[in-house]
Amino acid sequence: MTSGPMSGPDQTRVLLEAVDLHKSFGPTPALDGAGLGVRAGEVVAVMGPSGSGKSTLLHCLAGILTPDKGTVRYRDVELSAMGDGARSELRRTDFGFVFQFGQLVPELSCLENVALPLRLGSVKRKEAESRAREWLERLEVADVADKRPGETSGGQGQRVAVARALVTGPRVVFADEPTGALDSLNGERVMQLLVTAAKETNAAVVLVTHEPRVAAYSDREVVVRDGKSREMEPVT
């Protein structure tokens, strides 16, 4: 099914686009011709059963994995043509990541965790930490700034993770089951904060989830089944 009219705020420009991706781990294909286009500022949900290749598609889009076949283009630059270092830098500056769990460095305090991407981009420590604090406040977790992730609740930890993903002002945020380990209330709150913050900064969100209620925060959805993707037409 071809993509129909988009309901995203920026309808003109495809920011990140994957075409005909193939990727195998050993003999089993994880992706078998999947593709996806993401426009600036829109929230795209990637849904599908477990093992369908959702995460692999996300990893390819983010340049963490290189597909066996097919292209991933970000702002008209092909990711596979970039070196590992350049891709790392791109992920640091233009992308943000939220995973289901275990993404915060357990040794660093929450504040330091959020400041980390800025500091890697050689922002001064003071400046980085004050910006990190702003984000923690925005996500309503300023009170855990000096605690380590192990000392926070799951919901707080995920909000810290969202703050870390957004602190660099990324163009695309990749969220892989960001509420997978949370209860409904906490999960919804995290989603609300993530989507609101992303909209405010005009960041696109690629949201991998198998929960329809989480997917409902998206502007449109892509269904992945057996390594093939299908961009769904939103019903108007």
Place this chain on the structure above:
Amino acid sequence: MWRSNRQTSTIGYSPCPVGPAALLRRSGYEPCVYPVCIVPGMSIGHTLLGLLEKGPRHGYDLKKAYDERFGQDRPLHYGQVYTTLSRLLRNGLVEEAGVEAGDGPERKRYAITDAGVTDVEHWLATPEKPEPYLQNTLYTKVVLALLSGRRADDVLDVQRAAHLTMMRDLTKRKADGDLADQLICDHALFHLEADLRWLELTAARLGKLKTAVTK
């Protein structure tokens, strides 16, 4: 467009007592419908059209084919079959394909017209309005799609898109509403989510279903 095809078979409509529900009612997804809703909403006309796609049949055959596949709990009434067929005939979606010896409506054979095929196709491609107890209609659509060699997963995907659109609406409303709104929207959301999960599960089991209905 699909609103016109919709048949509401809802019996018993309990008045919505809560204020904010009025807001939701406009969306067409009234939460207060649930407690009393018993009869599935579905389109007998499209089902019969779909069954006719395999070839011309008598009205009696049609009823039997229908009951076999979809009427476990509530077999069709003869009268229902003939009123529906005559409506389809009037709209030009079926035509009479010869009358056998003897009189009476049961001797007539009906065949689907090109307009009828287009109508079935359109019906299958159009998602149902998300509402409770949709599964019988959807099940019928999926089975008819499988029987006629159409892509049944398209039916499901279109429907999930419709569901998700509804859920998006509710999610947005929830964000703007007060606690009562949120609670009511969540109630609807959880039910829609259940439907959606059923759609996903069915999609995962299409292969099995196909061997079951075409054997």
Place this chain on the structure above:
Amino acid sequence: MRLWFSDLALGVRLALGGGRTSWVRLALTGAGIGIGVAVLLAASSATTVLSERAERQAAAEPVLSETPSGDVLYAMFWDSDYRGQSIVGRFVRGTGPDAPVPPGLSRVPGDGEVFLSPALAELLASPEGGLLRERFPQRVIGTIGQAGLNAPNDLVFYAGDATLAEDGLNAITSYGGQVSERVLEPVLLLLIMVGSVALLFPVLVFVGVSTRLAGAERDRRLAALRLVGAGAQRVRRIAAGEALLGASVGLVVGAALFFGARLFVEEIALLGISVFVSDLTPSLTSAVLIVVLVPVLAVVTSVVAMRRTVVEPLGVVRRTKPVRRVLWWRVVPIVLGALALLTQAGAFGGEQVQGSDKIVIGGIILLLLGIPVLLPWVVERSVGRLRGGAPSWQLAIRRLQLESGTAARVVGGVAVVLAGGIALQSVMASAETRIVDRPTPEADKGRIVVGLQDSSPQEAEQIAALLARTAGVREVHPMRGVTLRAGDDEYHMATVGTCDAFRTLAVLPNCQDGNVFYLAAGPRRSDDAKLEAGQQISVLLNSAEEGQGHPQWTVPAFTDVPPPDDDTSLFRTGLLVTPAAARDLPVDLDSSSVHVKVDPDRPDIAEHVRNALAPLTWRAHTAYFGEVDVADRVKEFQSIRQALLAGSLITLLLAGASLLVLALEQVRERRRPLAVLAASGVPRGALGRSLLWQNAVPLLLALVVAVGVGGGLAALLLRIISQPIVLDWAGIGVLSGAAALMVVVVTLLSLPSLRRATGALGLRSE
């Protein structure tokens, strides 16, 4: 008792139950402990190696008789060099079929026949031994068996020679003697004690550390058990079961490593040390000790390390900050060790041991044990204060602040090696100044002295002519030496040679045949015995019959001359007599020598000279000018030093291997956060650097502690041997540098595993 057993079994099940990760962890633990066990087994074989060698040496000792009856064997000892390797041989002649056969030989070689040691045979057969083949024209009739050799790499031969004189003093009637008890000097004894402890104790530390691999994971598992209601004792037993499993695997791996490596041991020579396979057998007692000690050590360390899990299981599960370490009990071993060593001050200083070697060894062990005990506290306190820095630095420091135990343990073993090395180095340097009383002079590689036995002056001239034709030889001067005695106890040397010959030894004003000079190295001191012209003096001759009087000689007039300025070689003072002045000086047949000046830059010139002399066999012996034989105790010292160096090398390798195992384990344990960081665009370089800091910061602290404890240990040990306290700072620098280099290398080697861990697969949920 049944409960005990089921708890232990549960521990084993838990250790195995985690699927692939469990197996990887078990493999790492097995490797870590296994390497240590292999080294321990090798070390426990050292006594067997030495005793077996001593027994063979005793069995090969010839029994001489001055009044032999029946067939005897005449033997002449001879040694030569080939490219710096020493070749030792005996020329033998049996007087009949019943002549005694040297051990390791099948029969007495006849004239023109030779038995070679396997190493010598291999050398001769190899292209590298091409130049040596000229020296062995004999027919090879067999190889010398193990009974006739010390070590597999010995270059030894027995050659038959019919020209050997029937010298009554050298008549061998049989072989085999008593094993002679070696009495070592106290200083050497102490050196051996320090060495064995300093080298073996780190092995035990590494074994202990290996049993703590994946400690955090195990702590969580056991804490979970504790939370569901297992008693403290039960949790300890379950942990003991896990530790026992690792130790058992380690023992099996270690035995396999040891016996596997043993098969190839004869092919390898480490710093010139090689051993026979059959010699390398651990003694039963030490083997039993290892089999018992390693599991006990494993259980004890894991139970001790579990205190926190038992006391506050919730904190372990939730990964909260651990309680702060306390200092007082961590300094106990160091204090006790220092006190023990202080009581032994001066005990090993004299000719006889006056103290208790047990107390000394105990003291050294306690001091070294103090390092891994103290280090976690030092690391925790030092790192706790650090703040800020680059992200990679921050990642490393924060990691250390949260969990410094593993890091401290990793470097603890290295610190022990280092401290032991520092102490050993200092004692060794000090022992060297004491044992080796004067520096060994540098031999002059441009001059070769050929000593001739049983050769008349005419023969010496012929040999000189022969040598002069050899390529690379510049000058050839035959000389003869005589020992003179004036009074009861005053000896002088006289050398007879031409003016040209003497010009190579001394600065001569002008020289004609008939002149006599006196060569003195350095200024003559007043109390030096001084020869006077016209003095009557006895000439000592070896060939003189017992009881006969010594011929007398009148010292002619002579001129004092100095040695050449540029010459640093050791000179004996003595008379230089030109031939015309020596007409009435009697000379021994075996006192001739030929001084050969050669082009030292010409490759293998010494080998060509030796080859030219090959037909003379045992009659010619070559040495560089200025080469001196070293005393036995110096030789002993040198071989101990060699063994200790070889041991240090093995221990360092072990330290490196253990470090690598631990570094890999650390990466594995932190796979998920590392993978997420890499996915979020943290450059792998930054992650690698943080890994380096994580190893380097504790290492730096370990260096400080090691230098402190090692220096202290050295000072205490030097007091024990009553030597001035001088620390070998250069040696400390080299050792510390080596340790630092090792950490860098280990970090580099763990980068591929970091790369794997940070791949997208690391993101998949476990």
